[in-house]
Amino acid sequence: MRSTLAASMMALCISSPALAADNVGEFIEKGGGTWMTVDGEFKYVTTAPITYIDPNGLDWPVPTDFPSDGASIPWPFWPVIGHPFGGEYVWAAFVHDFYCERQVRTEEATHRTFYYAARSMGVEDWKADLMYWAVATFGPHWTLQTDKQPVRTCRVSFGHQICDLSWETPAAPPQMIDFNDDILRAAALSKFVAVARTLKTTGGAAFDVTADGPVTTSIDNIEASAAAYRELFLTRQVLTQPEALGLLDDYRAGTTLETLRSWPNGEVPEFNAVARWSPNLSGSLDGGFVLDQTQLTEWTVDSALMEAQRLNEIMKNPTPNELVLMQKIQELQQFQLPASGQ
Numbered sequence: 001m002r003s004t005l006a007a008s009m010m011a012l013c014i015s016s017p018a019l020a021a022d023n024v025g026e027f028i029e030k031g032g033g034t035w036m037t038v039d040g041e042f043k044y045v046t047t048a049p050i051t052y053i054d055p056n057g058l059d060w061p062v063p064t065d066f067p068s069d070g071a072s073i074p075w076p077f078w079p080v081i082g083h084p085f086g087g088e089y090v091w092a093a094f095v096h097d098f099y100c101e102r103q104v105r106t107e108e109a110t111h112r113t114f115y116y117a118a119r120s121m122g123v124e125d126w127k128a129d130l131m132y133w134a135v136a137t138f139g140p141h142w143t144l145q146t147d148k149q150p151v152r153t154c155r156v157s158f159g160h161q162i163c164d165l166s167w168e169t170p171a172a173p174p175q176m177i178d179f180n181d182d183i184l185r186a187a188a189l190s191k192f193v194a195v196a197r198t199l200k201t202t203g204g205a206a207f208d209v210t211a212d213g214p215v216t217t218s219i220d221n222i223e224a225s226a227a228a229y230r231e232l233f234l235t236r237q238v239l240t241q242p243e244a245l246g247l248l249d250d251y252r253a254g255t256t257l258e259t260l261r262s263w264p265n266g267e268v269p270e271f272n273a274v275a276r277w278s279p280n281l282s283g284s285l286d287g288g289f290v291l292d293q294t295q296l297t298e299w300t301v302d303s304a305l306m307e308a309q310r311l312n313e314i315m316k317n318p319t320p321n322e323l324v325l326m327q328k329i330q331e332l333q334q335f336q337l338p339a340s341g342q
Contacts, residue, residue, distance in 0.1 A: 023055045024055060024116045024117075024119040024120045025052060025053050025054040025055045025116050025117065025120050026052070026053055026120050027050070027051065027052050027053075027091055027117070027120060027121070028051050028052075028053055029048070029049050029050055029051040029061075030050060030091050031046050031047065031048035031049050031050040031062070031064070031091070031094075032046070032047040032048045033045060033046050033047055033085065033090075033094070034047055036067070038067040041069060042069075043067040043068055043069050044067070044068055044069070044070070044085040044094075045065060045066065045067045045068075046062060046063065046064050046065060046066045046068075046094065047064065047065075048064055049061060049062065049063055049064055050062040050091055050094050050095065052091070052092070052095050052113070052117045052120070054113050054116055054117075055116055060095050060099065060113055060117075062094050062095055062098045066094070066098055068085075068093075068094060068097040068098070069097075070083060070084030070085055070093055070097060071097070072093075072096050072097045072100040072101075072135065072139055072140055073093055073096065073097075073131070073134070073135055073139065074134055074135070074138040074139060074177075074179065074188070075179065076179055076185050076188060076189050076192075077134055077138075077189070077192050079255075079256075080192070080193070080196070080251070080255060080256055080257060080260070081127075081130070081131060081134075081256075081257055082256070082257075084097075088121060088122060088123055089117075089118040089121055089123050089128075089131070090121075091117065091121060092114055092117035092118040092120075092121055092123075093114075095113065095114065095117050096110065096111070096113070096114040096117075096135065096139075099113070100139065100140040100142075100174060103142045103144065103145070103174065104144075105144070106144050107139075107140065107141055107142050107144075107174075108136075108223065111132065111135045111136045111139060111226075112132070112219065112223075114131070114132065114135055115128055115129075115131070115132035118131060118132075125204045126199040126200060126203065126204035127199075127257055129199055129204055129207060129217055129222065130192075130195060130196050130199050130207070130257075132222060133195055133207060133222050133225065133226060134192060134195075136222060136223055136226035136230075137225070137226040137229045137230050137233075138177050138188055138192075138230070138233070140174035140175070140176060141174055141175040141176070141230065141234070142174040142175065175234065177230070177233045177234060182300055182303075183238065183239060183296070183300050184233055184236070184238060186299075186300055186303035187233075187238050187242065187245060187248075187291075188233065189251050189303075190245075190248040190249060190250060190251065190303065191229070191245055191246075191248060193248075193249045193250070193251050193255070193260075194208075194209075194246075194247045194248050194249040194288055195207050195208055196257065196260055197249055197260060197261065197262065197263055197288075198214075198247070198263070198268050199217070200257075200260055200262050201262040201263045201266060201267070201268055202217075202268060204217055205217060206268060207221075207222065207225075208225055208246060208247070209246055209247035209268060209269065209270075209271050209288075210246040210247070210271060211243075211246065211271050211272075212271075213271070214268055229245070232244055232245070239293075239296070240293060241293075242291040242292060242293055242296055243290055243291065243292050243293075245290075245291065246271065246290070247269060247271060247274060247288045247289075247290065248277075248288060248289055248290065248291055249285075249288045249289070250285065250289075250303070251303075261286075263287065263288070264286055264287050269287050269288045271290065274287055274288045274289055274290055275287075275289050275290075276289065276290055276291070276292060276295070277289040277290070277291050277295050277299050278295055278298075
């Protein structure tokens with residue numbers, strides 16, 4: 001398996017066109033939404049239809065009264081990128097959540113549509129690249145039910161025929177990475193921050209650094225990278241092959257995409273030049289690090305402390321958009337929700 005992963009990641013280092021498309025589609029209906037308690041959970045519910053037309057002219061409608069908690073966008077990253085329903089990509093998040101739940105189209109098309117929909121809303125290219133990599137890697141994973149045909153319900157809006165698709169029987173729950181696992185959650189966040197810094201430093205030209213070198217940004221490369229890393233996490237090979245994660249970086253409490261630092265001197269670190277993480281270097285590895293199995297336990301403890309710091313910052317003054325994340329925290333039983341009025 002190690003040689004297969006290495007070969008896959010080596011193939012990613014071949015230069016290919018960056019993500020750049022003049023036609024990123026458009027929203028012809030942006031609908032509306034409101035926060036509501038649904039089945040005891042705080043969710044954002046559509047109050048009018050949302051319809052996105054992708055670059056190929058395919059419509060992606062979301063009906064009224066669809067409740068969502070933003071879960072298709074991995075929640076450990078929300079403090080960095082912002083809550084899905086509090087940021088500039090809110091309608092793209094609704095489309096992504098809806099089709100991840102319905103599973104009437106392929107996961108590849110669904111994740112890619114999130115990227116284009118975010119771009120159509122004015123999200124900066126490198127940020128859209130980052131979120132696309134994140135949902136393709138850590139978001140829902142499913143196989144399309146090719147033996148069935150979804151039920152179509154159509155209407156006309158702004159000159160477009162809009163067809164809602166649904167299964168007569170519910171689709172199977174999508175496969176998800178277990179973010180309740182401390183090591184997987186810490187590894188995912190460290191990889192996410194490293195990818196974000198690489199994208200920001202290169203202006204979106206590269207998004208990752210592996211043992212084979214920097215990986216240029218393209219749809220094909222992002223999707224191949226996502227598939228390789230997702231396999232590491234779903235099979236828990238992260239526990240035995242942490243070095244396969246490539247360049248990593250520690251999350252610092254309060255970091256957002258706006259305050260995220262570029263790599264030192266504006267240069268992406270070389271994989272063979274960065275330090276291997278060790279307890280005595282913790283907190284001083286501004287140029288990133290690589291991780292091996294011998295230090296995995298100590299690194300996980302250190303990462304847990306940093307995560308506790310970031311989550312406590314959120315808990316001090318929670319906003320309505322952060323209540324969903326707070327529910328996730330409570331599920332992990334690490335913190336108690338603050339009393340009303342605090």
